[in-house]
Amino acid sequence: MQLLCQLDTNDFPGWKRDFDSEATERMEAGLTLLQMWRDADSRSRVILLFEANDRPRAEQWLRKEQGFGGPMTATFLEFA
Template sequence: MIRMVCRNKVADFAKWKSVFDSHSEAHNKAGLSLEDLWRGVEDSNEVVFIFKVADLDKAKAFISAPDAKEAGDRSGVIEGNYWFVE
């Protein structure tokens, strides 16, 4: 199965997590199922999370959509990376 591994540096974890959680339905519609989420030990505003990917094309469309950028801005994402792996 394909996974999407994501790393975000955020301004405030609590604010980021609130926005992230509010998008769970959108994640599901994009074929993304949260598998795990971690915070950095030395920097709790460093977040790594993994989604199971049911449909690679839907997942790519989701992360490329303007809504994803808006949600990132609203949640305080400073920088982020993602990788599709299997």
């Protein structure tokens, strides 16, 4: 299962530094970062794709991260 997150941040360098420092917490939540993108037209928008191995733990991580760096949307995805 994958998890697609989109957030807006006014301070990408600060957000990225904090994001990188929380790698252990994401790993403990069963999340592996597969890809990170920045919107080419809106540099404040960040899109993250994770492999999610444990949905309940990933959902718990999401609740903790809501508002971290700005508004965030999250969608769990399965292969069709």
